[in-house]
Structure formats: C-alpha cells, structure tokens
Amino acid sequence: MPKFLIWTAALAALIALPHGLSFSQQEILVFLTINVLLVASYRLLTLTGEWSLGHVVIMGVGAYSSALLTKKLGVYVPVSMLLGGVIAALIAVLLSFPLFRMKGFYFLIGSFAAGEIIRLLWKRFRDPFGGAKGIKGIDPMPDFSAGFYQFDFFEPASYYYFAGAVVAVCLWILWRIEKSPVGLTFHAVHWQDKLAQASGVNVRAYRTLAFAIASGFAGISGALLAHYVGTINPNAFDIDLMVYVLTWAIVGGTATFYGPILGCVVLTVINEIVLRELGLEQMRPLIYGAIMILSILFLPNGLESIVQKFTQRRAAGGAPERRPAE
Amino acid sequence: MISKIVKSGLTRRTFLKSTAVTALSAGLPGASRAAGSTIRIGFLAPLTGAVAAWGKPGLDGCQIWAERVNAAGGIKLGDGSHEIEFVSYDNEYDPAKARTGATKLIREDGVSFIMMLGGDTWPGVQPVADKTGMLFSTLLPSDLSPDTSTLIAPAEVHPIYNVTGVEWLAENKPELKTAVMCAQDDALGLPSVATYLAAFEAAGIEMLDAPLLFDPATTDFAPVVTRLISKDPDIVCLDTCYSDYVHPIAEQLFQQGFKGQIISCTADFYDQMIAKTSEEFMEGFVFQFPDFDDPALNGSNINFTDPNGFYAEYNRRHPGQWGAVSWEYASIMDLWKAAAEKAGSASPDAVAAAMKDGKGKHAFGDADWWGTELFGIDNALVGDWPVVAIEQGKARIKDFRSIPDWYAKHGDLLVKHMQAYDQMWDQRS
Numbered sequence: 001m002p003k004f005l006i007w008t009a010a011l012a013a014l015i016a017l018p019h020g021l022s023f024s025q026q027e028i029l030v031f032l033t034i035n036v037l038l039v040a041s042y043r044l045l046t047l048t049g050e051w052s053l054g055h056v057v058i059m060g061v062g063a064y065s066s067a068l069l070t071k072k073l074g075v076y077v078p079v080s081m082l083l084g085g086v087i088a089a090l091i092a093v094l095l096s097f098p099l100f101r102m103k104g105f106y107f108l109i110g111s112f113a114a115g116e117i118i119r120l121l122w123k124r125f126r127d128p129f130g131g132a133k134g135i136k137g138i139d140p141m142p143d144f145s146a147g148f149y150q151f152d153f154f155e156p157a158s159y160y161y162f163a164g165a166v167v168a169v170c171l172w173i174l175w176r177i178e179k180s181p182v183g184l185t186f187h188a189v190h191w192q193d194k195l196a197q198a199s200g201v202n203v204r205a206y207r208t209l210a211f212a213i214a215s216g217f218a219g220i221s222g223a224l225l226a227h228y229v230g231t232i233n234p235n236a237f238d239i240d241l242m243v244y245v246l247t248w249a250i251v252g253g254t255a256t257f258y259g260p261i262l263g264c265v266v267l268t269v270i271n272e273i274v275l276r277e278l279g280l281e282q283m284r285p286l287i288y289g290a291i292m293i294l295s296i297l298f299l300p301n302g303l304e305s306i307v308q309k310f311t312q313r314r315a316a317g318g319a320p321e322r323r324p325a326e
Numbered sequence: 327m328i329s330k331i332v333k334s335g336l337t338r339r340t341f342l343k344s345t346a347v348t349a350l351s352a353g354l355p356g357a358s359r360a361a362g363s364t365i366r367i368g369f370l371a372p373l374t375g376a377v378a379a380w381g382k383p384g385l386d387g388c389q390i391w392a393e394r395v396n397a398a399g400g401i402k403l404g405d406g407s408h409e410i411e412f413v414s415y416d417n418e419y420d421p422a423k424a425r426t427g428a429t430k431l432i433r434e435d436g437v438s439f440i441m442m443l444g445g446d447t448w449p450g451v452q453p454v455a456d457k458t459g460m461l462f463s464t465l466l467p468s469d470l471s472p473d474t475s476t477l478i479a480p481a482e483v484h485p486i487y488n489v490t491g492v493e494w495l496a497e498n499k500p501e502l503k504t505a506v507m508c509a510q511d512d513a514l515g516l517p518s519v520a521t522y523l524a525a526f527e528a529a530g531i532e533m534l535d536a537p538l539l540f541d542p543a544t545t546d547f548a549p550v551v552t553r554l555i556s557k558d559p560d561i562v563c564l565d566t567c568y569s570d571y572v573h574p575i576a577e578q579l580f581q582q583g584f585k586g587q588i589i590s591c592t593a594d595f596y597d598q599m600i601a602k603t604s605e606e607f608m609e610g611f612v613f614q615f616p617d618f619d620d621p622a623l624n625g626s627n628i629n630f631t632d633p634n635g636f637y638a639e640y641n642r643r644h645p646g647q648w649g650a651v652s653w654e655y656a657s658i659m660d661l662w663k664a665a666a667e668k669a670g671s672a673s674p675d676a677v678a679a680a681m682k683d684g685k686g687k688h689a690f691g692d693a694d695w696w697g698t699e700l701f702g703i704d705n706a707l708v709g710d711w712p713v714v715a716i717e718q719g720k721a722r723i724k725d726f727r728s729i730p731d732w733y734a735k736h737g738d739l740l741v742k743h744m745q746a747y748d749q750m751w752d753q754r755s
Contacts, residue, residue: 024430031422120541123511126748132512133754136449154457156429229422231449235512235542236421240375272426281416282373282382 026156041217049190054115060237062219088219134233253302368431368440404670421450461674470701485518490727496529509565564590
C-alpha cells in the first residue's frame with residue numbers, strides 16, 4: 001500500500017511538474033525526458049558488459065528513419081516513431097555481425113567507427129538524408145483533443161505529457177526485460193561469460209539481443225526528438241552528445257536501473273538550469289567537467305550509492321536494532 | 327494561462343498576448359514599454375563550444391554598442407527614450423537548445439528582437455518564429471527561404487561576398503592561374519564552396535581538383551594540406567573554415583613549404599597565425615573582414631558609427647579577441663535602431679516594415695534588400711563589401727567591391743554551382 005501511494009504521488013508530481021516551471025524550463029524538461037530514455041536504454045547494453053560509443057548515432061538512425069518516413073511516405077507520426085525504433089534495432093542487428101567479433105575496448109572503438117560511418121553516410125547522401133544540413137521541416141506530432149486536455153504539441157507541456165507517456169512505457173518494458181530470465185542472462189553474460197557459455201547460453205546471441213533492444217529504444221528517443229525540434233543533422237548525433245550519455249551513466253552509476261537516470265536528471269538540471277540561472281553560462285563546460293571529476297573521485301559508485309546508503313539506513317532504522325542487553 | 331491558450335489554439339496574437347502577461351507577472355521591465363523603460367534584445371548564439379568564436383565576440387561588441395547608445399540617450403521611440411539591454415542565451419550551436427533559448431527570450435524575457443548566428447540552429451527556432459512573429463536576424467542568409475518572413479540577413483550575405491575577394495585577386499594578381507580549395511563538409515562550408523567555384527570560374531582561374539571536403543571533426547590537417555598542394559596550385563582557398571581549422575591549415579601550409587597565394591573568407595585572430603608561421607608567409611593573405619581601425623572605414627559611405635572608436639574600445643576590453651563577428655551584430659543593431667526610431671516603435675512588425683522601406687543602411691554603405699533568386703525572399707541586405715589583405719602583419723582594406731555588380735555579370739554561374747551543391751533555397755530539404 002505505501003508503495004502504491006508513493007507511485008501515485010510520484011505520478012501526480014510528474015503531471016503537475018510542467019505547471020511549476022517556466023516555459024524554457026518546460027522545454028528543458030521535454031529534452032530531459034527524451035534523454036532519460038536514451039540513457040536507460042544505454043544501460044541495458046552495458047548489462048552485457050559492453051560499452052558502446054555508437055549509441056547516440058543509433059538514436060539518430062531512429063530520428064532519421066522516422067523523419068524520412070513521415071516526409072517521404074506520409075506515414076502517421078506516432079507510427080513512424082515506432083518504426084524508427086524498429087529500424088534502429090534492425091541496423092543494430094546488422095552492425096552486430098562485425099562488432100561482436102570484438103570485445104571490451106575493441107568493441108568500444110569498433111562501435112565508434114561504425115557510428116562514424118553512419119554519420120558520414122548521412123552527410124554524403126544529400127538525397128535522402130539532406131547532407132550536412134540534415135533534414136528540416138519534420139512533421140510535428142499532430143495536435144488532438146483528449147476531451148479533458150487539448151494537446152498542442154508546439155507547447156512543451158503537451159509534448160512532455162506525450163513523451164513522458166511513451167518513455168514511461170519504454171522504461172517499464174526495459175525494467176521487465178531486466179528482471180526477466182533474459183535480463184538475468186545478460187548479467188551472466190557480463191559477469192560469468194565462460195560459465196554461461198558452458199551452460200549452453202549463446203553469449204553472442206544475447207549480446208546481439210541486448211544491443212538490438214537498447215538500440216530500438218534509443219531509436220524511439222531519437223524519433224521523439226526529431227518530431228519535436230523539427231530538424232536533425234549529423235552533428236546532432238556526434239561524439240559530444242555521446243560523451244554526455246557516458247557522463248550521465250558514470251556519474252549516476254550503472255549498478256541500478258535508476259542510476260543513469262539519476263545522473264541524467266541531476267547533471268541536466270545543474271548544466272541547463274542552475275548554472276544558466278546563476279549567470280555562469282559561459283563557464284558551464286568548465287564547471288560541468290569539474291563536477292564529473294569530483295564525482296568520480298568522491299563518488300566512485302555514482303549518485304546511486306547515495307540513494308542506496310539512504311534507503312539501507314532507512315530500512316535498518318525501520319526495525320529497531322536488538323541490543324545484547326535486551 | 328496554459329489551459330487558456332491551449333483551449334483557444336495558439337495563434338501569434340494569443341501567443342504574444344500571453345507572453346506579455348507572463349513577462350509582466352514576472353515583473354520584467356521589457357514587457358510594458360512604458361516611457362523610459364528598457365528595451366531588451368535577445369542574443370541567441372553559440373557562446374561555448376567549437377563555434378563560440380562566431381558568437382561570443384559578437385556579444386562583447388553588442389555590450390559596447392549598448393553602452394554607447396545608452397550613454398547618448400538611448401533609443402527614441404514614439405513614447406520617449408529607452409535604454410537597450412542585451413539578454414543572451416548560449417545555444418551551443420544546437421537546434422534544440424536554440425529552440426529553448428528562443429522560447430525563453432520571447433516568452434520570459436520579453437525581448438523585441440533576436441539576433442542569431444543561424445546555420446544549423448535556425449531550423450530549430452523557425453517554428454517559434456512562425457508562431458510568435460518575432461523578428462530574427464541571421465548572419466547566414468542560406469537560412470532564408472520564402473517561409474522565413476520574419477528572418478532577415480542585414481549584416482552579412484555569407485557567402486556571396488566572397489566573390490569580391492576572388493575578383494580583386496584576379497584583377498590585381500593576374501599571374502595567379504590555378505587554385506585548389508578545402509572546406510569543412512557542413513552547412514557553412516558547402517554554400518561557400520559553390521560561391522568560390524563560381525568566383526574562380528568567372529575570374530578565369532582554373533580549379534586543379536574538386537574541392538576537398540573534410541569532416542568537421544578533423545583535427546589533423548597535415549594530410550589535407552599535403553593533398554591540397556600536391557598539384558602545385560597558385561592559390562589555396564580556405565573557403566569559410568572556422569578559425570579552429572584556418573589556423574592549423576595555415577600552419578601546415580607554412581610547414582609544408584607552400585609559397586603561393588592564400589585566400590579565405592575569414593582570418594580571425596590572424597596575429598596568432600602570424601606568430602605560428604611568419605610575417606613573410608602571411609603577407610598578402612586575402613580575406614573579407616577588416617579591422618575597424620582601418621582608415622578606409624572613415625569614408626562618408628560607411629554607416630557604422632565611429633568604427634575606429636569602437637575598435638579601440640573593443641581591444642581595450644577584449645585584447646586579441648577581435649574577429650569577423652565582433653562588429654557584425656552591433657551593425658545589425660545600428661540598422662534595427664534606425665528602423666525602430668523611424669517606426670516610433672520596437673514592435674517586431676513595425677521595425678521590420680520600417681527596415682525594408684527603401685535602401686538599407688548597411689555598415690559598408692547603403693544597400694538593397696535582395697535575394698529572391700537565391701533565397702526565395704528579398705530579406706538579405708546586399709551592397710559593397712571590403713577586400714582585406716594582410717600587409718606587414720596588419721589587415722588592410724584594399725578595395726570595396728559591389729556584390730550586386732558581380733551578380734549582374736555572373737549570377738548564372740553562382741546559381742549553377744549552388745544547384746550542383748543543392749544549396750538553392752528550393753533544394754534544401
């Protein structure tokens with residue numbers, strides 16, 4: 001029952017959230033919601049022990065696919081978003097053939113190279129990808145009325161509700177996957193790969209599965225971005241954004257489902273709201289870097305370790321400790 | 327307020343109304359426009375990151391401009407005098423952040439006009455401009471199209487003015503017969519490549535190779551330069567490379583022994599380039615952006631207010647940071663101020679109408695609103711542009727050349743090359 005109340009209160013807070021924010025903060029909230037899905041999907045890949053530098057490009061595959069499906073074929077936007085995720089997953093399956101011949105550091109570098117090849121293809125083929133300028137005038141999500149609420153997707157609050165619902169469903173699916181036997185096998189592939197192999201687990205197939213699922217959800221996050229901003233270009237999915245994703249994951253921690261999400265939320269709020277409001281706009285890269293270094297030095301297990309300490313202490317405090325004298 | 331807006335459907339009128347009310351409720355001075363109140367101007371450009379060199383110096387120039395105008399009594403509108411204040415937002419050259427910044431500047435800060443660098447960031451802002459009717463300016467007229475009725479390019483008709491440098495070179499150094507070119511493969515580099523190709527063709531200078539397009543992530547320019555000069559060209563053209571590329575390319579040209587002519591759109595912080603190479607190597611380097619202490623800018627044709635004083639003050643506050651955009655945003659403000667005073671109002675519609683009524687007071691002389699053929703809309707201010715060369719370590723204006731005159735003679739070549747690179751307004755996806 002208390003768990004149900006906590007979830008209900010959290011949901012109510014998330015619904016009320018945009019109305020307590022300024023217009024520009026609502027905009028940031030939209031991008032934050034999309035990035036939450038991006039970083040959560042990235043964590044699924046890391047469960048198998050592989051860290052990719054191509055995840056943001058895969059996000060771009062979803063964005064480009066969805067944009068082109070609506071622009072060239074007139075596909076209905078929500079359907080194109082879903083197809084964007086499917087295409088991103090399929091591209092990941094294709095990439096897995098060369099990439100999963102490598103492991104660890106080699107996979108990391110290989111994924112970066114694969115991502116760069118995709119980005120160069122977007123630049124090289126102006127038709128249909130728009131070349132260096134990318135694609136603009138991407139169809140927005142069509143407005144509609146849900147009776148109690150008029151969804152005008154130019155308004156950040158409306159898009160936040162839409163993206164929030166999509167991201168919530170995606171996070172629930174990711175959570176269920178992680179807690180399923182498949183998710184446990186992902187962990188086994190990471191921590192006990194020889195043993196898993198000896199037990200009949202096809203390690204490469206599971207790595208491919210994790211890569212494809214993570215890429216599919218990254219693709220959906222890209223599609224959500226494309227149909228909100230209305231424009232995409234190859235530079236929007238370059239290594240700079242990938243560094244941010246890595247930073248969110250490292251600062252938040254990857255041991256728990258919520259770790260990278262926590263990292264994404266905290267660092268985005270600091271970077272986009274706190275530092276700008278403090279008038280330190282041009283100092284942000286410097287301060288952001290310092291925060292990352294300090295968090296690695298003093299919080300090697302990420303922000304999630306603070307939450308874990310707090311929740312463990314509360315759990316211990318809930319049941320009074322027995323003393324020998326008693 | 328939001329539910330009210332969404333119920334009625336967001337139009338320009340309801341949007342601006344809601345913005346004004348929101349700004350007033352937040353106690354922002356720019357919203358009420360009472361006599362004596364401050365008028366806020368938005369500055370939405372990259373202030374950090376790789377493209378910051380084309381944002382930050384512009385903001386610094388605008389601060390000086392505002393202080394000078396405010397000290398002289400501010401801007402005189404129908405309801406009295408107003409001071410000017412700049413509100414900046416660092417868009418990091420990212421369309422999503424540019425959209426957020428435009429929303430903040432319009433709906434929270436109550437600005438009357440927004441200046442942008444443009445390029446990759448404009449498509450993210452365009453829906454906001456369409457909804458609100460806010461007047462925006464860009465330094466990159468390749469952002470213009472028939473759909474961008476509230477976007478103007480009043481300072482820089484990039485990259486069309488690059489033709490003047492090539493034309494001057496052909497007339498003054500006729501012995502130069504062959505050229506090669508490199509550029510970063512992006513929205514800034516490609517239209518410039520098309521322009522230089524047209525200019526070289528018009529000048530009868532032979533291109534020895536197709537333009538070498540490198541990835542914007544390139545950091546090692548040794549192989550780029552080796553390939554460039556392998557055909558022994560008379561001219562190496564650096565297109566519109568960012569200063570992060572111009573400097574290492576020039577350094578490589580020096581190290582690899584190139585002795586010919588260099589032409590470039592910009593040569594920001596050229597003193598550092600001289601320090602890395604030599605004064606002899608940089609002698610005669612041709613580009614398009616003067617220092618404002620140049621005596622040639624004291625002519626009666628120049629509309630920029632006190633260019634020499636502006637340059638001195640800029641260098642006193644920001645030594646060694648003068649660049650191509652240091653004066654450009656400020657020159658746009660000169661134009662905006664004149665139009666607002668003519669209209670007697672700072673409202674975007676009134677200023678835009680006054681601005682386009684007759685000839686425009688461009689920094690380098692009176693100019694015409696132009697661009698239907700190339701951009702699909704007459705929202706670019708085009709007239710004369712200076713050709714600058716480095717002489718004994720100092721940039722000097724060699725001549726002012728007319729862009730419309732060149733276009734009247736060779737416009738078909740420009741259109742041909744723009745089409746080949748898919749850069750005409752109707753080819754942009």
